[in-house]
Amino acid sequence: MALESNERPDQSIAKFESMLKTDDVYFFDAEDFEDIIHHYLNNGKITLAKKAIRIGLQQHPGSIELKLLDVEVLVFENHLDQAEQYLDELQLLDSSNEEIFIQRANIFSKKDNHEAAVEFLNKALDLTDNSFDIYSLLGMEYLFMDDYKLAKESFMRCVDFDEQDYSSLYNVIYCFEFLEDHDGAIVYLNDYLERNPYCEVAWHQLGKQYIAKNMLSEALTAFDFAIISDDTFIGAYFEKGKVLEKLGKYNEAIENYETTIQMEDPTSHAYLRIGKCYERLENDEMAKYYYYHTVHEDPLLDKGWLAITDFYYRRKNYKKALFYVNKALNIDGENPQYWKKCAMINFALERYDQADFSYKQAVDLGNYELGTWLDWAEVIKRNDDLPGAIHVLSQGQEFYPDNAELKYKTAGCYLDMNDTINARICLIDALNLDFKKLDAFKQEYPQYAATDWLRGIVAKIEKSLR
Structure with a gap:
């Protein structure tokens, strides 16, 4: 039995799924099939x-x-x-069908040939007036090519076409940020807000740009307008x-978080x-209360465990700090900062190994x-x-060849080994790099100061520096 379907798309979908469950054959217009697909x-x-x-x-x-x-x-299933x-057959x-060139662009994009993808998308642009989707695809290709200037321009075209296209708006701002052009982003967003004064997304993004410029009062104003636009x-x-x-x-910050x-x-x-x-208000009990709530809410949030670690470390309760930094390491054992914190705690506990x-x-x-x-x-x-300490200091000098502190410390280690020849070489290098840090060296090694x-x-x- 064949039935015609001129109903709305959702009705077409329901009828299509009904057909799949039965032996009936329903007739659909090609446009209906397009909507269903x-x-x-x-x-x-x-x-x-x-x-x-x-x-x-x-x-x-x-x-x-x-x-x-x-x-x-x-293309989606990689049958390229x-x-x-x-x-080739369809062309x-x-x-003159722009979709053919768009799909060719998708194929080349999947092959990581983004230059060719851009070329086909530009051909598609020449064939259609409905260019919104093509500019969006162009923007993504330029992002793949790390050409943030052209990507930004493409996404701007999308926003010009549809000012409610927040995905493209976010991409525009992302490009500004990658180009470190916060001033440009601020100008662009203010211009956008002239036309869309109640767009909470734009106010929010503007606030973040002001933060990047350390313009905190302006950032507060922007976030206030975002809240006015959408409370x-x-x-x-x-x-x-x-x-x-x-x-x-x-206290005001707490109110907003609450x-x-x-x-x-x-x-x-x-x-x-x-x-x-x-904690900054020196209310330790409430600080602990919320830190423990943090890890209770998300036991896998390593930053929560690290916050508790830092809390106890600052109060010289090193045993508790060690317990909690190990919690953080159990969650993210590849985080170098956590290992450094663990080292600092063990040092404070005199557990040098x-x-x-x-x-x-x-x-x-890293x-x-x-x-x-x-x-x-x-x-x-x-x-x-x-010798092990000197080896570590020499490794550090590979990263900081002009750092006097590493040289001074190396000189001190050589002196402790009674190796005055190498100590003299390192000390001369250190003095030439930063003579003023000699006082710090004397404080660390008072036995050699006089x-x-x-x-x-x-x-x-001193004579050579005059």
């Missing part, structure tokens, strides 16, 4: 989309639009050679709280920020900060391994 593709129901394409082409074998949807699915062959039938916009309350924190207005908790299910990030505010191991882990995972090399060398020195050996070297360097 788009519905399934947009909802990720590829199997149903393929069934609709197959049945659609049985009823409308000459429909180029249905064949192009077939190509789209082939088959899709290209299909497109012979309709060489349920949680992101604006949260960002406003962060700005208030930076301004030292911790608003986000009242409006939606509590989040561990909101609890964490509230805890930090209370464990501190040595933790510093090694931190460095192996922490090459100056303080890491200096502190690690000190740990090894406390373990009575002066020696004739040191006075002689210092006098020689």
Whole structure:
């Protein structure tokens, strides 16, 4: 039995699915099939989309639009050679169909040939007045090519076409940020807001740009306007709280974070920020209360465990700090900052072997900060391994060849080994790099501060610096 279907798309979809459950055959217009297929593709129901394409082409074998949807699915499933062959056939039938060039662009994009993809998308632009989707695709290709200037221009075209296209608006601002052009982003957003004064998304993004410029009062104003535009916009309350924190207005910041908790299910990030505010207000009990709420809400949030670690570390309760940093490491054992914190705690507990191991882990995972090399060398020195300390300091000098502190410390280690020749070489290098840090060296190695050996070297360097 064949039935015609001129109903709305949702009715067509319901009728199509009813047909699949029975032996009846319903007739649909080609446009109905297009709506049905788009519905399934947009909802990720590829199997149903393929069934609709197959049945659609049985009823409308000459429909180029249905064949192009077939190509789209082939591209999605990475059957690229088959899709290209299909497109060659379609181009012979309709060489002015922009969708053919769009699908060719998709194929080249999947092959990581983004220059060719851009070329085909530009050909598609020449064939249609409806260019919104093409500019969006162009923007993505330029992002793949790291050409943020052209990507920005393409996404701007999308926003010009549809000022409610927030996805493109976000991409425009992303490009500005990557180009480190915060001033340009501010000008662009203010211009956009002249036309759309109640767009909470734009106010929110403007506030973030002001934060990047450290224009905190302007950022607060922007977030206030975002809230006026949409008083349920949680992101604006949260960002406003962060700005208030930076301004030292911790009670007001807490109010904004609490608003986000009242409006939606509590989040561990909101609890964490509230805890930090209370700690800065020196309300330790409330700080602990919210820190523990943070990890209760999300036991896998390593930053929550680290916040508790820092809380106890600052109060010199190193045993508890060690317990909680190990919690953070159990969640993210590849985080070099956590290993460094673990090393600092073990050092404070005079567990030098464990501190040595933790510093090694931190460095192996990519922490090459100056303080890491200096502190690690000190740990090894406390373990009575002066050659090991010198080796670590030499590694640090590879990253900081012009740093005087590393040279001074190396000189001190050589002096402790009674190797005055190498100590003299390192000390002369250190004095030439930064003579003013000599006082710090004398404080760290007071046993050598008043020696004739040191006075002689210092006098020689002073003379050469005059």
